[in-house]
Amino acid sequence: MKQRISVFLNDKERKPILKIIKEAIVFWFVKKELPFFYFGKFLYRKNVTNYTDYLSSKEVDEITLSKKMHQYQYASILRNKLSFAVYMEYNGLPVPKLIGYNLNNTFFYKKKGVSVTDTKELHSFFSTLFETEMKDEIFIKSIKDMGGNGCFLVRKDTLKKQLEKYGDYLLSNDCIYQEVVIQHDDINKIYPHSINTLRFDSYIDKKGTIHILSAFMRFGAGGSVIDNGSSGGYYLSVNMEKGVLSGETHQLMKYGGNKLKAHPDTEVVFDEYKIPFFEEACELIKKAVIYIPDRIIGWDIAISNKGPVIIEGNDNNSFITPDIAYGGYLKHPLFKEIMNEVK
Template sequence: MQAINRTKYFLYYLKELDYNKFSKFLNYTCKLTGKSKFNIILDMINSTYKYNVGIMDYFQFRFFEKNDLEREKWVGTGYKYEFDLKTNPKHTRSILENKLEFYEVYKDFIFHPFCKLEDIKNKNSEADAVLTNKTGKMVLKDSLGQCGYDVEIVKTSDYTLESLASYMSSKGYDMAESFIQQHDHINKISSTGLNTVRMFTVINNTGGVDLIGARLRVSVNSHVDNLASGNIACPVDLNTGKINGPGIYSDITKEDVTHHPVTNVQLIGFQIPMWDKVIELTKKIALAHPENRGVGWDIAITNDGIDFIEGNHNWCKTLWQLPVKKGMKDILDKYN
């Protein structure tokens, strides 16, 4: 059964593969290691079956530089998919998959105005609150979008409720929300996008909340902060809220950075504001619906407080592991 499942996974990886990025990573790896493309691809295929990792995991986790014992430690795409099915069953995860559902269910943790396309068409108070918000900007989204795709930031002054409804319908957006002005201190790192904290939580066997990691996602000339969009991520000390390692890219051809590549702000040692409050509210929101046991929470920190953006049932194992430069399968094994 395992071989059958991993064959299914491998076919899925091939179907979803970004072949341009694959070619780029393959050429880089061959040049770096001196190995042929044939040998790298053969090792990659073997790894997908043996270690339950994806094709791109092989490159991003730098398996081409690791021995068997080191490879075994990493959480790959297949393992994470199976973990998510156990911790966030399909019949409970819709409140995390759909951003509109998330905002309704977790409204006590969300403080910026938001509305549905239907609200805009009906010209109700929720739509007015978004269109008249004090930042002068709003974010248009597909409520089922992931990785920062299907997101657009526009000026409120450019639209009426009628024209906004028409534009959103034409683009496939079904929700709008106020632009969130991040904390002045965080804005110093990068002002091009909202730089969010990703907190990883798992409900343990006694019903408590385990914090298993924290990362700061930082935009690099981008209006989103996702690794997949070419931005960087930094490890954060859970005890202090300070960045304690360099910023990393998911692009293996790029070097780690100790300073932001555009603003030159030093990353290591940077103190995230209101850290005690981040910890407190993360534990509270994780317990609000404990039927979803393992969640990656995206958190905006503003001058006025903490604002939750979304919860991810299929949180990124790359964002979790790459910034700390080690595989952490042993942590998740405790919850299986």
Template structure:
């Protein structure tokens, strides 16, 4: 399927799912940086969705209303990311990363944590697992975006058989120990494991590209995902945070609201080791060249949390960074696609 066909199919799908509530939310976000009337903002969002292949959330989060046409054309977008996935990643290989128990088995040496699938473990195995851990993370086996993840205190579990049945009923059957995170990252926000997202591409010639490095930080919840209430900032090639943090609603955080730690200038410990891990794992999955790796930094080194067959796009708001151009050229250079 060519790029145009993929693009049109994506646009049609997004149009069917368009929610007036979401449209109002995005318009309100834009109004924080623009005095344009709502009708003008909505018309401009529609224009950008066609002209620049841009999602409405892309438009709102990246301050597109403030940019000139030649600047808008430099921004990577989620529809374009979707096209890379559809054109270059093997659909047949998708279960290798999205089926979490399978992924955990295949990359057992790199996840660095104990886990159990309650669908297949017997009651004795489950009880023993729960006795070994005061707190566990429970998640769906095929979840994404941080959805359906809970932190469970094992002392609160009375009847193990009944608890297991409840987990199966709500399709939350993967449980795993909570990874300890490096003290430098725990100091930023201790309530979640704060992870690095590496958006990478493995070329046919074997060249490995880090397209974007991102630090994701929790904010009041047990996960650090952008979609789950967390914030993010972009990293330089040495793993240093370039800017303040930003969340899904475009709130900007110079310092973390819980700990008071300044976001800009944070240095991710063992960042180069995390990049090396992503490269090594990418070479084991050449049929999925475009990937989003989520990596935790433990006191003993990086541990892979998951791999994303269709990575989200991360760029920093111009009102935060002062930079009015996006990362589209990095995606083009890495993939060779005329996006």
């Protein structure tokens, strides 16, 4: 909370205080809730004039909890990363290869499960896995956690040290292990240490037509292998017509809320940067929705040198980041239809 207050008080792009108070009251009245999102989404900044076009927490809940937008049989595939990986591989969609997984202290590899009780046995398991798969690194992520939580990269040459750090977590949680995506060279130029993903929001209208509402792209920084905004990364809008990055970055308030024109590590300028295989990524989203026809899904897509790769899908999208990146989702022509249907 102190960090958020500090960001607000020191924000040079802040509107005059009286104007902020007036707008916060209007937001409170229109949205019928305390104006936390008015401040949390930086609607107090001078460049934001359409602040009532941004979603309130109540409106977000109406969408994410709507039985018209989400069905259990589809949401259950999306939320369980093991089910998702197996299902997508089975249907021939491009996802990182599933190497193994563990359910608590039972570890599975090549259809065989073994009990692992301590970090010594864990080291033996992963050493065998690295040697057999002939891999130098493996990406591990929690089957159920979100927002970059429970995600880490394990390397063969530093395995012992990393298991000292992550071993207890692995032994008491459920995780999957996947092949590391080889990121496209043009994306690596911006930031090479994380898989920097595009987030697409798909929507199936009442007639069954699949739409892509918007897209934004996330980037890690400072050596982090996680690009997620909830882990401190940066994100910015994508121009859907041109397939390029657009404008400056956004960052969650608790991490500083920084707006940057270039990546802080590589100094590559974001605006108008061409995204490789963007059209192919859009086509992949529409194909994936056929296999998981939940009506609103947030898709995370990586770009490899060979094309787009599906990292995961989310039925419980918070809509905080896409709402900010889009500049107020309620101004989207399809969102009026969505909100009318969920109410």
